[in-house]
Amino acid sequence: MTRPWTLPLLFLLCGSAVAGAVLRERPGRAAAVLLLFVFLAVAHSSLVFPRSVSAEEARRLGAVDGRPIVFWRPGCRYCLRLRARLGRDAHRLHWVDIWRDPEGAAEVRAVNDGDETVPTVLLAGRPYVNPDPRWVRARLSPPE
Structure with a gap:
């Protein structure tokens, strides 16, 4: 049951890590990166x-x-x-x-x-x- 959610969770975790690394210098870019990774997570899940x-x-x-x-x-x-x-x-x-x-x-x-x-x-x-x-x-x- 966890296999279908592995890729979306990886997208969310990687997006959070990248956004966190960029957050201090460019908050706007961090938000955009996080939104991109959330979109990818949803697109690769069974939700669509x-x-x-x-x-x-x-x-x-x-x-x-x-x-x-x-x-x-x-x-x-x-x-x-x-x-x-x-x-x-x-x-x-x-x-x-x-x-x-x-x-x-x-x-x-x-x-x-x-x-x-x-x-x-x-x-x-x-x-x-x-x-x-x-x-x-x-x-x-x-x-x-």
């Missing part, structure tokens, strides 16, 4: 992603509503890129955090020759590894 579900629940829900499943993990810049480019449409997919769901991680390894390559999008039972966000958006069903 829709609520994750288990792989089992995602398959069950996907069978009912036909929505694609995205296997992702915090700190993955490609996952962050997909999430950012989908914008508000991100809630129209089922998101599975492979660091919190061992079954989801095993599913990703099974389709990626043993590697945990994310994002892996499962659409109609077929996996697509690191697809272009425009391609994913084009395959979403019309908004409800």
